[in-house]
Amino acid sequence: MSDTETPDQGCRNLRWALALFDGLVRGGVRRVVLSPGSRSTPLVLAAQRQPSIELTPILDERSAAFFALGLAQASARPVALVCTSGSALAHWFPAVIESSESGVPLILLSADRPPELRGWGANQTIDQTRLFGGFTREYHDPGPAEEGTAALKAIRALGLRAALVSRGPRPGPVHLNLPFREPLVPGPSCTAEPLGSFESAATGPHDGPEARSSASDQVRCFDTPQWPQGLTTLRGGRGIICCGPMTPSDAAAEAIFACAERLDAPVLADPLSGLRFRPAPTARITRYDSLLRNPEAAAALRPDWVIRFGGTPVSKTLSGWLEDIPSILVDASERWSDPTHDVIVRIAADPTAFCRLLQTRIDRDAHGLWIRRWTDAEQTLDRLAHAFLEHSPWCEGHLIAGLLEGLPAGDGLFCANSLPIRQLDTWSGQSETPLRVFGHRGASGIDGQSSTLAGLNAGRTEPTRGVTGLLGDLSFIHDLSGLLLMERLDRPCIVLNNGGGRIFDFLPQRGLAGFEPLWRTPQRVQPDALARAFGLAHRSVDDAAGFAQAWAEAIDAGMRGEPAGLIEVRLDADLSLRTHRAFWNGVREQSIIESE
């Protein structure tokens, strides 16, 4: 038996794939990232024929998926991935996990062999069914291509559905596994066009990033017996609003700040909260990771309640300090960001809707003292940090200050795990200058960071301009395939080269036998050699002036249409560890809070 019995099978495959893309396009898909293969040919042919689709080929499926993740994050649109059958789609898995955990819309289109070849030892054939387990919002296998209007309507509807499901109310990946029979290429007489009647409706309400907010006006509360009065408790006591990683709209940001004012509460803004680098009309706190190391301050600033938005904050100091404080968690997704199990009211709501509701329900007398205590502390820490950096040896703190100074307003910054995002958290302070900070705090891996950076740049939309990368040397080397995409970047990728995974220097593993090869794992390949191999400019710096110059050169290169290349920041990790400890010890011993 051969799977070439039907002479027009190639044409049937193409028409089927075209109908699928009709649905995907109507659902807002504009970009397709594909990795090369044979079985996926009908999907590629169909995507090519969709005028509103832009195709990007990327060899390594793992890199392709992280690139797509960045595209989707920056463009706020679902992005489709295409690959061939076999182990190819398994390479998507790390990015699929991050997409699921951080709520980024991806459509996974895996080509497959038809059912009669699965499980019979055919070439490049594995069981692709539900390959990503619980990490996809939906999984479908519509079977091989069929003819006829009803069949084409069905596959088109599936495309639209996949795009809409990926966009919310719980955004994330959707997997369509698509078997194709041979031949995969249509004959010369094949005419394949999109279904006309559907096309005319293609500019309907599904066709934009804004469709996602449809559920935003619903507020559902899950009260627990421990707090019988529910939200009315917010009328008394001293509270804080803690904002972890999230992507708030301008309206949501305004609503949160307004709500904070009404509640007489400061806003603790994570670097990935979308609230740290924009104008803030009310008290915003960003130095808490250092501040709360001071025991006196940690005690004096302890609140009676917390309202939490977004994911778990980057700062471990903050999370530890929040333990045992009653929390209200507000989240429209189905996440339960509560590793310390302190949430006593969980509210399934969009932050905007929740904050507006609170505005109408809560009335408090703001006496200002509580807020002033926080803002005074933030200013003191600001002063301490600046004074410390003025006299300390060059470290990540100087680099981050220089970077934030150099970044044009409206730019983006992609900050990698695991040390860079903590360093940004510690040293950035706050700013009125708008800056969009991206990071992977879904699974918090060090994987796929360069590929994501390339995707963020390729998917950026107004008002986000170029996106600069801030990576550690290990995450940079973990994703070598991402280097193949860097020649497209007009902002530099900054690599903090401190000789391995120096986060372990801050952990109890430091000093164990075999610490260097088994935990810190410095790599022998160097950023300059990699830059040369991939045709990228490389600039190496180890002080503030050097960084400023390298930054200016890289930005200029980007302006001229050349790749901005790498800036390697050489750091003495042992010195850096001592410097950080000196700063934190200084903060610990300082008198920060005036007595009440």
Place this chain on the structure above:
Amino acid sequence: MSDTETPDQGCRNLRWALALFDGLVRGGVRRVVLSPGSRSTPLVLAAQRQPSIELTPILDERSAAFFALGLAQASARPVALVCTSGSALAHWFPAVIESSESGVPLILLSADRPPELRGWGANQTIDQTRLFGGFTREYHDPGPAEEGTAALKAIRALGLRAALVSRGPRPGPVHLNLPFREPLVPGPSCTAEPLGSFESAATGPHDGPEARSSASDQVRCFDTPQWPQGLTTLRGGRGIICCGPMTPSDAAAEAIFACAERLDAPVLADPLSGLRFRPAPTARITRYDSLLRNPEAAAALRPDWVIRFGGTPVSKTLSGWLEDIPSILVDASERWSDPTHDVIVRIAADPTAFCRLLQTRIDRDAHGLWIRRWTDAEQTLDRLAHAFLEHSPWCEGHLIAGLLEGLPAGDGLFCANSLPIRQLDTWSGQSETPLRVFGHRGASGIDGQSSTLAGLNAGRTEPTRGVTGLLGDLSFIHDLSGLLLMERLDRPCIVLNNGGGRIFDFLPQRGLAGFEPLWRTPQRVQPDALARAFGLAHRSVDDAAGFAQAWAEAIDAGMRGEPAGLIEVRLDADLSLRTHRAFWNGVREQSIIESE
């Protein structure tokens, strides 16, 4: 709540992990490949304390898993992988799939957060339960470390079980998901030793690669109504024995050849069958991919029955020609290698046991004509190939001839998908010189090839000596992390650089709009630049003399303890396509078979 409530938790974790490794070691594990992380610390500490365990750190988990796969393939022992929690283990997935499909024993030890942190937004925490779905033989989550002899016995037993299950009768990956509570590092007063009584029995029957053959004397037949006489049919008609990818013992190889002689049948030996490059006491055929393109030969050599061993052969020509011929499939695993659905008797048996059984049951009069027809055809094709290469422009055929000439007896060759293994199939011919050929025909991906090559070299045991790699340029660039491991190799990695995925040139996709960027996908980074970046010697060749010299230099470098480096073979892909077509056309038009 904090997970540091118990002061000796670090010590408890270590004792627990030590007991697990007691079991793994007793089950034959000697190598552990780890990627850096914090949560996995107790596993690394325990592995360090096992004197019979060798630890290899590899940064990129994807590369680590393919390295482990190669280690396990070459050493015929289960290899353990260790990584931290979060998306880290998802990078293992492509290698886990290949391990499952090709039956290579891997033990997947993923560290995890304890249950109270899962699903609550804790850092680097995802749902790791059954992450690899149906691709693992067993999955266990024994929960956090417990104290007491019974608990330690349980986890030690699980280690032994994991190793034994991974080794058969259906070898493959076993996943243990291991949650650890903080602190992860034991305090200074912690004493942690292996359980004594178990150690004394550590040299039992489980402690070697040979344990796997325990089920080898069982033969179970599944007859079907279409062939009521079952195996007695083999007494009549003309048959062939077709051997796909497998790893036969010397005894199995001898049994297959003896059985072939008794059945008056030639042995068609795939390049990965383990039967092509070793002494053959009976008729062995290897030129079938070219031979069967000749219509006259394809008709005259058509058998009445086929006995199949191993996986699906590499040659599509062979598979197509075998369609509709009644087949007997002999396989001790649970694979059903039968994409054309021609198997009418499936025998669950080790090839040795089956062949010995046949020897006692089948009696045939061998008249020799059928065998002679095949051996004559093989010799004719041999002659045609040599004559053709003598006058044709430099192509893969010359390279493979030169390589096989250069390879020392007893060496290994790892041949990548997708074109190199087909080129080897077409051009190698057969040889009495022992050579072990490795390849990934489980999922047949182009992924992880350099990392696997490094693992094969690290795991090689007598009598296999060094393992040379033969890769295409795309598979070489798909696995850039593998370059970090190449400085350990004393045999070269040969890269066939023909400017992209030239297998598509042989397929109907050739000439489609966008063919170059969307299917062939040539990459801009070049092997010489990569070699420089990773500190490897690079030799570029484009003729037979150049290859011979580069080969000699690379082998010499390896002998001196230096990395053998890369040999880049530059090929003109268009010329190569024309050359192959000319050869096949020549074969097609030749008169190969004398009339009966």
